[in-house]
Amino acid sequence: MLELLGQQIVPIYNYRIVLQYADEFSRGIGNTLSAAAASLVLSIAFGFLLALIRLSGRSWLTYPAAAYTHSIRATPLLLQIYIVYFGLPLLIPATGRWSEVVLGVIALTLHTTPYMAEIIRSGIVSVPRGQREGAIAVGMTPIQQYRHIILPQAFTNTLPPLLGQSAILVKDTSLLSLITVFDLVSAGMLLNSERIRPNEGFLSVAVIYLAIYFVMLMLSRVAEHYLAGTSRKARTA
Amino acid sequence: MSQHHIDVFFSVMPFLLQGFAETLKLSLVGVLWGSVLGALLGIIRGQQIAFFSPLIGAYIHILRGTPFLVQLYIAYFVLPNTGLAWLMWDSQTAAFASLGIYTSSYVTEIVSAAIRAIPRGQWEASFAVGFTRMQSLRHVILPQSVGLIMPSLGGVYVNLIKATSIVSVVGIAELTRQGEISILRFPADILYIYLLVALLYFAFCFPVLMTVDWLERRTKVGAKYGTAVLSGRLEAAE
Amino acid sequence: MKRYLRLLTAALGLAAMVVGQSVAHAADTIMDEILQRGELRVGVQTQGAPVSFVNKDGERAGLAIDIARMMADDLGVKLVLQDYDWKGLIPALLAGKFDLIAADMTPTAERTAALLFSRPFFYQETVAFTTTDKPYTTWQDLNVAGLNIGAVQGGTYVTAVKEFLPETNVKEFASGPTVAQALSAGRIDGALSDLGNVRGYAQEYDNLKLLDGVITREPLAFATRKENVHLKFWMDNYVELISANHKLDRLLDYWWNTTAWQADHK
Numbered sequence: 001m002l003e004l005l006g007q008q009i010v011p012i013y014n015y016r017i018v019l020q021y022a023d024e025f026s027r028g029i030g031n032t033l034s035a036a037a038a039s040l041v042l043s044i045a046f047g048f049l050l051a052l053i054r055l056s057g058r059s060w061l062t063y064p065a066a067a068y069t070h071s072i073r074a075t076p077l078l079l080q081i082y083i084v085y086f087g088l089p090l091l092i093p094a095t096g097r098w099s100e101v102v103l104g105v106i107a108l109t110l111h112t113t114p115y116m117a118e119i120i121r122s123g124i125v126s127v128p129r130g131q132r133e134g135a136i137a138v139g140m141t142p143i144q145q146y147r148h149i150i151l152p153q154a155f156t157n158t159l160p161p162l163l164g165q166s167a168i169l170v171k172d173t174s175l176l177s178l179i180t181v182f183d184l185v186s187a188g189m190l191l192n193s194e195r196i197r198p199n200e201g202f203l204s205v206a207v208i209y210l211a212i213y214f215v216m217l218m219l220s221r222v223a224e225h226y227l228a229g230t231s232r233k234a235r236t237a
Numbered sequence: 238m239s240q241h242h243i244d245v246f247f248s249v250m251p252f253l254l255q256g257f258a259e260t261l262k263l264s265l266v267g268v269l270w271g272s273v274l275g276a277l278l279g280i281i282r283g284q285q286i287a288f289f290s291p292l293i294g295a296y297i298h299i300l301r302g303t304p305f306l307v308q309l310y311i312a313y314f315v316l317p318n319t320g321l322a323w324l325m326w327d328s329q330t331a332a333f334a335s336l337g338i339y340t341s342s343y344v345t346e347i348v349s350a351a352i353r354a355i356p357r358g359q360w361e362a363s364f365a366v367g368f369t370r371m372q373s374l375r376h377v378i379l380p381q382s383v384g385l386i387m388p389s390l391g392g393v394y395v396n397l398i399k400a401t402s403i404v405s406v407v408g409i410a411e412l413t414r415q416g417e418i419s420i421l422r423f424p425a426d427i428l429y430i431y432l433l434v435a436l437l438y439f440a441f442c443f444p445v446l447m448t449v450d451w452l453e454r455r456t457k458v459g460a461k462y463g464t465a466v467l468s469g470r471l472e473a474a475e
Numbered sequence: 476m477k478r479y480l481r482l483l484t485a486a487l488g489l490a491a492m493v494v495g496q497s498v499a500h501a502a503d504t505i506m507d508e509i510l511q512r513g514e515l516r517v518g519v520q521t522q523g524a525p526v527s528f529v530n531k532d533g534e535r536a537g538l539a540i541d542i543a544r545m546m547a548d549d550l551g552v553k554l555v556l557q558d559y560d561w562k563g564l565i566p567a568l569l570a571g572k573f574d575l576i577a578a579d580m581t582p583t584a585e586r587t588a589a590l591l592f593s594r595p596f597f598y599q600e601t602v603a604f605t606t607t608d609k610p611y612t613t614w615q616d617l618n619v620a621g622l623n624i625g626a627v628q629g630g631t632y633v634t635a636v637k638e639f640l641p642e643t644n645v646k647e648f649a650s651g652p653t654v655a656q657a658l659s660a661g662r663i664d665g666a667l668s669d670l671g672n673v674r675g676y677a678q679e680y681d682n683l684k685l686l687d688g689v690i691t692r693e694p695l696a697f698a699t700r701k702e703n704v705h706l707k708f709w710m711d712n713y714v715e716l717i718s719a720n721h722k723l724d725r726l727l728d729y730w731w732n733t734t735a736w737q738a739d740h741k
Binding site for chain 2: 077
């Protein structure tokens with residue numbers, strides 16, 4: 001029965017051709033996920049810094065930070081990638097020999113950091129004032145306040161939007177194919193240009209992206225349930 | 238800024254401005270019909286009806302789970318292969334359709350979340366005074382949701398304006414495409430021309446962003462809620 | 476359960492029949508359709524002079540464009556050009572967006588298996604280029620392990636790198652100018668393109684130079700969907716016709732063999 005179904009599907013979507021490209025697709029998925037993961041870690045780290053700068057209220061810090069944030073938010077990622085790729089070697093000649101994946105990660109990090117900063121900033125702001133005052137009252141240093149009081153609570157509030165932004169980041173990696181990174185889209189394009197089969201090329205790419213998205217969706221559900229459980233416990237304790 | 242750069246500036250600017258007009262047109266059409274479609278779907282989803290809400294949830298997830306680039310390729314190159322006449326769009330229609338559908342997925346989520354954010358008591362009170370479901374929605378619920386919806390919508394529109402740059406890969410002569418065509422004439426000025434293109438996008442998006450921020454500050458609730466939606470919060474698809 | 480599966484297969488079979496039929500229906504009418512609608516729809520790419528580009532007045536120009544225009548004029552129909560990225564050309568043709576592709580496309584074995592190509596309109600010479608600070612003089616000198624060679628994504632230059640410079644790594648870019656820029660900026664060590672384009676790049680960039688020797692000579696032909704047999708024969712005949720009356724030679728001299736076009740379009 002299944003075989004019969006397979007025969008009917010083949011003229012529209014020939015999965016046998018797709019299977020021949022399994023190696024290329026797995027290489028593409030690997031590059032897509034590792035570029036996304038590296039940019040995620042970096043943009044959270046820099047986003048945290050940027051959030052602290054914005055909260056610091058010192059104008060010599062906040063004005064450049066605002067200029068950076070606005071110029072990223074008001075221009076397309078496609079152009080940001082090209083400008084990093086072609087512009088960075090003019091500023092720092094040594095980067096001319098860096099691999100495309102590294103430059104792609106730099107561009108994605110530059111792009112994602114302001115969004116992460118906004119999520120982290122609203123997470124920190126969402127922690128009630130009294131919590132910080134309490135921490136100061138028991139004699140904690142600013143670092144201790146952040147580490148033991150503010151961040152653990154902020155984390156619970158920021159996790160859902162953080163995962164949402166990560167899902168966007170995974171999709172954004174699709175533009176890295178334009179600077180020769182062999183990502184998921186490139187794998188589909190290769191199948192398409194070698195076998196002239198647009199259906200197989202594009203639909204496979206879409207389905208794999210969807211699968212990655214659903215895994216992230218599940219993770220976010222699990223994380224939300226887990227955090228909801230622990231925070232309730234913390235409150236009653 | 239050398240004489241060469243000034244020459245290139247004056248020789249590419251007319252084309253870039255032409256592309257800018259096309260980008261403006263694409264964004265406006267995308268915003269208009271994406272909002273109408275999104276608002277309709279969002280209102281239905283906000284009611285939490287048994288069959289439709291999960292269906293619309295699936296629609297949102299499929300659009301959010303795939304890159305716009307891939308959606309565009311499918312609208313262009315895969316749908317016509319179905320052989321169905323009503324799916325054979327010309328380039329312009331396919332660009333409008335995919336931009337609008339992309340926008341609608343975000344608008345749907347914002348509208349339905351805003352409706353659900355209105356306290357239950359409001360519904361109960363309107364039913365108590367004898368309103369039907371439609372009447373309650375029209376006179377009580379939607380007017381209150383608008384304040385929540387507006388700031389978030391602004392962010393979606395900025396995203397849409399930026400997404401139009403991806404339409405360049407299917408040859409619509411919008412701003413990015415005009416930039417690329419200009420680069421063919423002046424290959425050595427690739428970075429300079431990309432910077433000019435980026436400046437034009439900035440001139441377009443920055444005022445919109447400022448308006449969004451101003452709206453957010455004005456409606457404090459909107460600010461808190463807006464960032465959650467804009468950051469692409471993974472909402473449950475019940 | 477079995478009943479549902481049978482229903483599903485029946486539905487899929489029906490869908491396949493509908494698809495098949497609509498294609499068959501289009502087959503015997505493409506030439507009539509062009510004449511009836513009074514429009515020849517042609518897919519082109521904008522990859523740069525001299526084959527297809529946008530000139531200083533913002534008009535589409537180039538060798539492929541001129542041939543397409545001549546075709547439409549001789550048929551007495553209007554020419555409608557649609558512009559796509561290189562990798563979008565074949566999918567768009569298959570999706571029925573236009574009647575034929577007029578671009579510098581090589582009829583490779585894989586492409587010919589899926590499309591119908593006309594007889595070649597002209598030939599291009601694949602050459603290599605590099606930066607002036609490099610010691611290489613011929614394209615063979617590039618065949619060194621560890622060198623990165625640029626080429627346009629999904630094109631025959633990529634195949635040529637793999638075949639003729641097997642020691643090197645191929646880097647695939649979205650368009651010709653990005654290849655040239657990447658080379659000029661030192662991101663890659665060399666690149667492959669056709670002679671016409673490379674001459675243009677060497678003029679634009681002070682630090683690029685052409686390497687000696689022709690790697691391959693490739694036929695370039697126009698393509699249509701595999702069911703458009705009549706259109707394919709019409710194009711073959713057209714090549715014959717414009718070769719006999721020397722119209723093609725005149726175009727080739729203007730665009731391809733000399734730089735005469737630069738005075739009018741650059």
